[in-house]
Amino acid sequence: MAGLAAAFGSGAMTNDIAGIKKSDVALIIGSDTSEAHPVIAARIKQAVNEGTLKLIVIDPKHIKMADFATIYASQRPGTDVAVLNGIMNYIIQHGLEDKDFIKERVEGFEELKKEVAKFTPEYTEKITGIPAKTIEEIGELYGNAKVAALYYAMGITQHTTGVDNVKSTANLQMLCGNMGVEGGGVNPLRGQSNVQGACDLAGLPNVYCGYQKIGVEEIHVKMEKFWQAELNKKPGIPMTVAFDKAYDGEMKAFYIMGENPMISDPDLNHIEKAIKNLDFLVVEDIFLTETAKMADVVLPASTYAEKDGTFTNTERRVQVLHKAVDAPGQAKHDWEIHQMLAKKFGYDWNYSCAEDIFEEIRRCTPSYAGMTYKRLEKNRGLHWPCPTEDHPGTPVLHVGKFAKGKGTMFAVPFKEPAELPDKEYPIYLTTGRILQQFHTGTMSRKTDGLNNIAGPHALVSVEDAEELGIGNSENIKITSRRGSIVTKAIVTKRMPKGTIFVPFHFHEAPANILTNNALDPIAKIPEYKVAACKLEKA
Amino acid sequence: MKITLNGKIIEAKQGQTIFQAARDNGIYIPTLCYHEKTGPAGKCRACVVEVEGMRGLQTSCSVLAKDGMVVTSNSENVLDAQRLVVDLLLSTGRHNCLSCEKNGNCDLQKAAYYLGIEVGSFQYADMKPDIDDSSEFIQIDRSKCISCGRCIAACNNVVVNNVLNFGYRGHETQIVFDTNLPMGGSSCVQCGECSQLCPVGAIIDKRAVGKGREWEFDKVETICPYCGVGCNLELNVDRKTNSIVKIRGVEDAPTNEGMLCVKGRYGFDFVGSDERLTTPLIKDADGEFREASWEEATDLIVEKLSFIRDTYGPDTIMGLTSAKATNEENYTFQKLIRTALKTNNVDHCARL
Structure with missing residues (x-):
């Protein structure tokens, strides 16, 4: 969000969901849309099906949306800035940028142009692994689109270069004049x-x-x-910093409402020690979560259906939202709990x-x-x-003028992720969501049917599986510098060689034992999408 | 524009079919294969009407209304034709309303009622249930299928998962999954769009079977608690047991247009889970939780947090608010942390 705020003056999805019907090209980068936002994915697929939309998908994993794409490219994890700079360079070199839009509404174009100039298709290929010809094809299709929408999710933000990545998406959309119009926009899917x-x-x-x-x-x-x-x-201070401070003994109390950092946060061993260091922990939740078990006081709250x-x-x-059922026992609405406490603190x-x-x-x-x-x-x-x-509300932001006046383009140099594969840990680890489960599983894992169709696993490429000598559904041990987990391998052509994917929903095989807690310097978001690991037969 | 329907002049919008104009004016014409979202199919012929100047009967779901058009949907000629269609469908399937989950919400039942058909005129001797319940959440009984094709249009054109299709030919025609796999072993992602659009009891939500009749449920519209799309849900609530029985997508919601995913539609068990917290808990010196009253728990929190705030300073306290709580609850949480605890250390997991 910090990246978009810097570029436009507002850090939210700029356009509305229905706008996809007005786009003639859409770029999905860093969003496994059909897994994490299935209904938005459906609307994008509808538009492709009806012939009004051409889709470009850029993702290390051959996600399902790639099956609907005119162009699919698999980049090396953590090289999004280089990919986007390469596309922008092609667009500028071929005069496909929206010159009027840039002149009237944007500052920083010359700096951007200078920075991206070195990202020739060949140089971009060298960094990202995407063939130079594919970069050219993407530039050609995207640059010639009347209105193009850009969709991303945590695949763009959960990097040490998260803010850089976001700024690059904003650069591309300003470059092509895709801002402030129906069917365009920078659309981070929450x-x-x-x-x-x-x-x-x-x-x-x-x-x-x-x-x-x-x-x-x-x-x-x-x-x-x-x-x-x-x-x-x-x-x-942001949460990630607060955990570091707690680890160092500088924080004394946490009050946690409806969050489960013991599953969702990077480097869980570190988080556990940080929480144990606190003098006092209050957790307000619907279940006795992994985090609630560590609390001094636990308060029972209500679900969406009860409020x-x-x-x-x-x-x-x-x-x-409308209340449908009564909450069990003495469970209360969160706001009732806050009101009770506020009164005891002396507030009316x-x-x-x-x-x-x-x-x-x-x-x-x-x-x-x-x-x-x-x-x-x-x-x-x-x-x-x-x-x-x-006022009728604002489906499209930045029409005619950006929230901050002129939009800002940033020259964004490419930086490698914090941890790269090496001799000892030769495989890229990337994490994310799957369709059937949600976040730390507090809600979704209470439905047996969902667990039956989706349990803990890792997606492993055919090449890596052959090298390890493992078959589908056999267990593998995944080890990073932070720890190890053992889980079932699903061997699939959807993964590129040298990269594995582990969903983070499962406490039995928590992906975040492995992830790197290196943060983006501005957004303080952890690099969940890239770490180095090694695989063994378990 | 205006058209005449059954001798009455009614308003029709440009681009509307005869059926849509009739529906918007409160006039019922039976339809089975047509659904607003999957569009006219012109297949089942239950919606036929007479149009002056046009030869033969016309399917009202696919003929556009034109200014001055004169349409009849209630002549004996029309009703006989509709009756025959519905009668044949009733005869070729195992349509036993007494035990059917769809009773009270079935388009075929509604059409039969409107046309005054008690039972099908012809009965097959060999009609047996043909149930595939290999999927976790969705069940298909092919003996109730009327081959209207709505589920196929839903799967291929609405949610675009491309799993369902017609297989076999002629009388043997049936709905198949992928290359005629069991539903549970196919590439079906169990979004449930097919069950939402099935006009009869052929494709249903498996776990709602036997849990009550359509008219017994309170329908409450709310917003899905999972991802950020904000799909509108219609919860079907059994008041006697204080529980959610099934969930449907709200068709006229701009966010999801009736569509849902497997979590939003079927992943609601956590609400009624017996693992829910029902009372405040306090951890004793021995590290074990014990039940406590709200009074005791909140007193303890106020005492401890006040002490920490006053002894170590307010910025040694952190509040984590929740992206799963409502706007109102996020507001009261940060207001409490900022006013009572005097710190701006408030954050949530937007980053995670």
Whole structure:
């Protein structure tokens, strides 16, 4: 998100889901769409099927979406900047860039042009492993598109160069004039039901609601008055840094709501030690998760089916949830728990329902100000920004002008991932999701049928399997510098030689025992997508 | 534009078929193979009508309405033709509403009721159930299939998973998966779009079998808790047991247009799981959890966090909020951390 904010002034998916019908080309890079966002994948496949869309897929793994692609390319993991620079260089060399758009709406073009100039198709091939001819074909198709959409997910962001990767996607879309138009845009697909909302509503260390910066005096004064409380002027620290500090004994207490870092975080042994170092841990969740087991106090919360409220989806559409069943036992809504605690801390909170809270949110979040439950119900959701009650919402951002005025192109040099294969650990390890399970499995793994169709495994290339002398479904031991796991190998032509894929959902074979906790210097996101490992027959 | 339907002048929109115009004006014409999402198929011929100036009966699902058109859907001639179609379908399948899961929500049953057909006129002696329940979540009973092709259009044109097709020929025609594999062994990803669009009880959600009749469930619309697409769900709730029985996608939702994935449609067991936390827990000195009251648990939290805030400073406390909680809950969480604990150390796993 930091990358998009720097380029455009706003760090969210710029376009809406329905816009795919207006695109004539789409590029998917770093998103296994049919596994992680199956319904968006369906809409992309529909457009391909109906003949209105040509698809380009770039992913080390031959993902299912590649079966629908006009052009598919498999890059060496962690070389996305080089791939995108190579495509942009081709487009500029052949005069396919949108010159009017660049002149009117963008700054930094000359610097970008200079940086990408060395990424000739041949040089790009040398770094990425994608044949020079394929780079040219992609440049030709993408550069000549009337409107092209770019989709990515964690395959772009979960790198030490995550922000660089994101900036490169923004560069490409500005270069081709694909911003501020229906069917275009930079479209990061958000992985959890309300990750967009959690960001919008200030579940971040450096902002108040609606991305109002902490550390700005005027905003500070406004929020102190609004909440009737004295507030800390210093921005907070991100989670990944907090775990490092806890490891060093500098943090004393964590209060964790509905997260399970004991499965989701990189280098789990490190996380476990960090949590054990705390004086006090509160976990508020629906199950006694791996993390909750380590808590001093556990509070029972409610699931989606037990509450009213709103989620903001990947396309910034705020939609209303309705309570369907009663929560078990004494479990409460999270907001009821927070209200109970706030009262005991001496604050006079008096919300009687979720809508009361939403009404307060509107008053301190400019982009939500025009939304009411009534309007959201009637329209089946509204896209923010929606500043006033007569505003129709904003499906496409940056029309006519970027949120920050002119869009910024960044000259992004290529950097290798933090850990590369070597003699001892010769295989690339990459991690991600599969269709049948979700995140740490807290929700999905309670359905037996899902476990029956998708248990722990690793995807291994035919070549690597032959070298190891293993067949389909045999166990392998995967070892990185952080640890080892044993899991079932699924031998598949979808994996390129020298790269294995391990889904991270399974506590029996947790991929994050293996992953590298090297962070992007700005976004503090761990490099889940590239690490080095070795394989053995188990 | 205006058309005349059964002697009444009704409004029709440009590009609408006769069937769509009738439906929007509250006039029922039986349809089986047609679905808004899969479009006109013109196959089952249950929707035939008379159109002045056109020869023979016309399938209303595929003929576009034209200004001034005069259409009849309730003449004896039309009803007889519709009756014959529905009668033959009833006769060639094992359509026993008494035990069928689709009872009360079946397009064939509705058509038969409208046309006054009690039972099919012809009965095959050898009609046996033909069930494939090899899949985890979806079951097909081919003896109830009316070969309307909606599931095939759904699989190939809507979700584009390209698994289902017609196999065999003529009277032997049946729905097949891949190269006629059992459903559970095919490349089917169990998104359930076929069961959502099946007009009869042939393709159904396996785990809802025997859990209650369509009309017994409360229907509650909400948003899927899994990925960030925000698919709209219709939860079918059994109030007596306080449980979700099945989930359907909301057809007119702009995010998902009725489509769901295997998790959103079938992965709801966690809600009613007996492993759910039902009471606050406090860890005693021996490292074991014991049940506690809300009063005791919240008192302890306030005491401990206040002590840490005042002794070591507020920035030694970290709050992790949740991308699975609602906007309202994220808001109250960060407000609590920022106001009561005096720190901006709030984050969530957007990065993970």
